[in-house]
Amino acid sequence: QQQVKQSPQSLIVQKGGISIINCAYENTAFDYFPWYQQFPGKGPALLIAIRPDVSEKKEGRFTISFNKSAKQFSLHIMDSQPGDSATYFCAASMSNDYKLSFGAGTTVTVRA
Amino acid sequence: DADVTQTPRNRITKTGKRIMLECSQTKGHDRMYWYRQDPGLGLRLIYYSFDVKDINKGEISDGYSVSRQAQAKFSLSLESAIPNQTALYFCATSDHRGLGETQYFGPGTRLLVL
Numbered sequence: 044q045q046q047v048k049q050s051p052q053s054l055i056v057q058k059g060g061i062s063i064i065n066c067a068y069e070n071t072a073f074d075y076f077p078w079y080q081q082f083p084g085k086g087p088a089l090l091i092a093i094r095p096d097v098s099e100k101k102e103g104r105f106t107i108s109f110n111k112s113a114k115q116f117s118l119h120i121m122d123s124q125p126g127d128s129a130t131y132f133c134a135a136s137m138s139n140d141y142k143l144s145f146g147a148g149t150t151v152t153v154r155a
Numbered sequence: 156d157a158d159v160t161q162t163p164r165n166r167i168t169k170t171g172k173r174i175m176l177e178c179s180q181t182k183g184h185d186r187m188y189w190y191r192q193d194p195g196l197g198l199r200l201i202y203y204s205f206d207v208k209d210i211n212k213g214e215i216s217d218g219y220s221v222s223r224q225a226q227a228k229f230s231l232s233l234e235s236a237i238p239n240q241t242a243l244y245f246c247a248t249s250d251h252r253g254l255g256e257t258q259y260f261g262p263g264t265r266l267l268v269l
Contacts (some may be wrong), residue, residue, distance in 0.1 A: 063240055085262060086260030086263055088259075088260065141202060
């Protein structure tokens with residue numbers, strides 16, 4: 044049973060639009076929430092991460108929003124570009140063991 | 156990431172065969188992981204190792220075994236391959252000396268079991 048539920052499974056957005064991917068978790072012991080980006084034929088790579096002591100973290104066009112009470116977090120991709128077309132995975136871990144529990148992944152397609 | 160290499164990159168095998176997937180890293184990390192990726196299921200942890208003498212089962216270890224030959228090498232074996240082990244396999248590493256949570260993935264091995 045997946046500990047982190049991710050939606051949607053796929054989305055298509057126009058260039059310049061906003062992509063939003065949502066994740067939810069049940070284990071309140073999770074205290075680290077990364078997002079990984081995977082291009083076709085490549086391994087996933089860390090994109091951005093957040094800890095629950097902040098509600099938002101922004102790096103360039105990528106923003107994580109975190110809602111501790113709802114046990115949800117989301118990735119927003121602003122001004123989406125064709126080069127952002129990839130599969131995105133949310134994940135969660137506890138700082139005392141570092142094992143990552145991944146969501147099912149979202150395939151984002153940005154149309155030019 | 157060229158610092159984490161996996162061999163072979165593609166493999167076709169038959170049901171019942173024993174196969175080994177190999178992972179090597181030059182990052183100097185102490186922690187290594189094996190995952191499998193299936194469409195709609197994301198990445199699931201098979202085994203992980205926090206140092207050469209430490210081996211731990213992940214969430215889906217049945218049918219798999221591992222060997223940590225050195226700090227830089229971590230191999231995954233399928234003792235008797237079956238078709239539902241057809242998947243994309245990833246090795247990853249992380250470093251406890253830093254934050255410890257960033258995992259660096261290899262390019263993957265695509266395995267087909269006939």
